[in-house]
Amino acid sequence: MxxxxxxxxxxxxxxxxxxxxxxxxxxxxxxxxxxxxxxxxxxxxxxxxxxxxxxxxxxxxxxxxxxxxxxxxxxxxTTNVTNFYREKHHFEQLQADVLPKLIERARSGGRVRLWSAGCSSGPEPYSLAGSVILLCPEAPMLNIRILATDIDPFVLRRAEAAVYSDEEAKIPPGVWADQVFEKAGGKRTEFRVRSDVHSLVSFRRLNINGPWPMSGLFDVIMCRNMAIYFDSQTQQTLWRRLAEQLVPGGMLFIGHSERVSGPATALVEAAGVTAYRKRSAS
Incomplete structure (x- = not known):
């Protein structure tokens, strides 16, 4: 044939x-x-x-x-466009204002959970983990974990492999690169995620519009540039579900062209550029 x-x-x-x-x-x-x-x-x-x-x-x-x-x-x-420390201002806000308090809680024996929803091939959750490790080198020994989910099993397998080409591993100037990748001498064509960074992240397949099996709430959720694939009603439902999955005071980070709308606006308040904080229960 x-x-x-x-x-x-x-x-x-x-x-x-x-x-x-x-x-x-x-x-x-x-x-x-x-x-x-x-x-x-x-x-x-x-x-x-x-x-x-x-x-x-x-x-x-x-x-x-x-x-x-x-x-x-x-x-x-779907189009899986992603970079390490994409929308750098989110990670700057995390490192300056959000993570220090969470790390203090973890060092006192508390639980800290972060979620990268729509993680694609892994740069976002590994960037999150790198920021945690920078502020708390002992994080793998504490109760700090990052859940990374995507509907596409092909990109999840790539993410779990944790090896990136020279082009894929491009990172904004500064200290960011050392937060994520193993150091190596000479010119490199492949970059491997540090083992301590990798150990903080668990990858799972998830249809964001289906059931969510997670039982606990999250301190930080990144759901960036995913809602653009949905109509207005589906977006509003997603924002509400994400807000409900946050602890009081928890942070939601979304894409640069997205805005929280619908019932979720009663649950979160603006707390930065495309960043929202869960309101405390009154």
Whole structure:
């Protein structure tokens, strides 16, 4: 059988509607019509690899093999753009104003939990861990843990490997690099995350719009540049759920183009640039 070429696969409006409806019902993803070319290209490549006859056949294949195929489907529809210490001002605020109090609590025997929601290939949670280690070298011996979640299992496997290329490991100037990577002499083409930094982070697959199995609350949640994939109602539901998952006084950091809206505004207050603090119960 001659392998199909991606360019031969027709993408009709009805195909887009089927894909968009499935992405919304299963994962809460809101696919704008402006994404049609991207969807055609990325899923067309997958359809060609499976040697299927088109999007209608892929729709049937996807629903019949949802557990195995969902990995490829999600990976094709989302863009994993991330960097170490991205939006540096958040980490500066954490190191100056948020983490010192949490570390003091941990040193007194208390529990500290941070969550990187939509962690992609790992730079965000490892940046969090590097900031913790900078202020508290003994953090792996204390009750401080970072949960890192994403829906895409491919990027989670990359994150757990904790090895990054020269391009991926670019970090803002300053002391940031030494907070995350092992030191090595000479020119490097690969950068490995320090073992103490790695030990603070646990990676889990999670559909942010599905059930959350976590039983405890968090002191810090980073959920940045994820809500842009959702419609307004789904965003508002997400903000509320995140706010409810914070301890009183806990911090929520979101993406530079995002704003908390809806019922969550009664639960959190602005506390910096795209940073929010959980209000104390009155």
């Amino acid at each position: 001659t392998p199909r070429r991606r360019s031969d696969i027709v993408f009709e409006e009805s195909d887009f509607q089927r894909i968009a409806a499935f992405a919304k019902s299963e994962y809460g993803l809101h696919l704008e019509p402006s994404k049609k070319a991207m969807i055609h290209s990325r899923l067309g490549k997958r359809i060609a690899a499976l040697n299927l006859n088109g999007f209608a056949e892929y729709d049937k294949y996807l629903k019949a093999n949802i557990e195995a195929e969902s990995e490829h489907f999600i990976s094709a529809l």
